[in-house]
């Protein structure tokens with residue numbers, strides 16, 4: 069029989085995000101966060117391209133990010149409620165890691181695989197934070213897909229984009245379990 073890591077399996081079977089708006093200080097310090105980032109960077113990556121990097125948004129950066137989201141929302145002609153929503157994760161944020169996807173033209177490795185790897189980094193970071201006892205939440209929102217926001221707020225290059233904002237902090241409440249997929253319904257067994 070293979071060696072079983074029961075604690076890891078128990079974690080995976082029960083893991084649950086904590087809504088970003090319920091997170092509070094304290095947040096992980098730099099050394100603690102570096103450990104979480106190290107775990108996150110230990111992610112499958114076809115061709116060892118490292119098609120991702122991290123930007124850490126501390127509390128002091130949040131007002132600037134919120135203001136940039138508002139400026140972009142106005143420039144895009146969004147409704148006031150969309151603008152409020154777009155800036156809310158920064159208005160309420162204490163610490164967030166921006167997982168930045170970097171796409172490079174590489175023969176034999178489609179760009180989509182770099183996207184998959186960046187998404188996997190987001191989940192690994194989320195899981196590392198949750199496993200370490202922090203509350204954490206993977207968010208996007210319209211600013212994360214807006215090229216103007218990426219440039220103005222974060223200085224991303226043209227071949228970079230936001231895979232996700234992973235908010236990390238102290239949890240104040242655990243949300244109830246949400247319905248999970250019916251695995252039998254989404255699984256096809258091919259035996260021949």
Ligand SMILES: Cc1cc2nc3c(=O)[nH]c(=O)nc-3n(C[C@H](O)[C@H](O)[C@H](O)COP(=O)(O)O)c2cc1C
Pocket residue numbers: 083084085086087205206207208209231232246
């Ligand atoms: C790429 C991506 C983007 C997301 N963006 C948001 C978001 O902007 N706002 C939100 O409320 N939830 C968002 N979610 C969902 C949250 O992460 C949500 O808390 C998650 O579904 C909880 O799942 P879990 O309980 O399995 O951890 C996003 C999820 C993914 C994968």
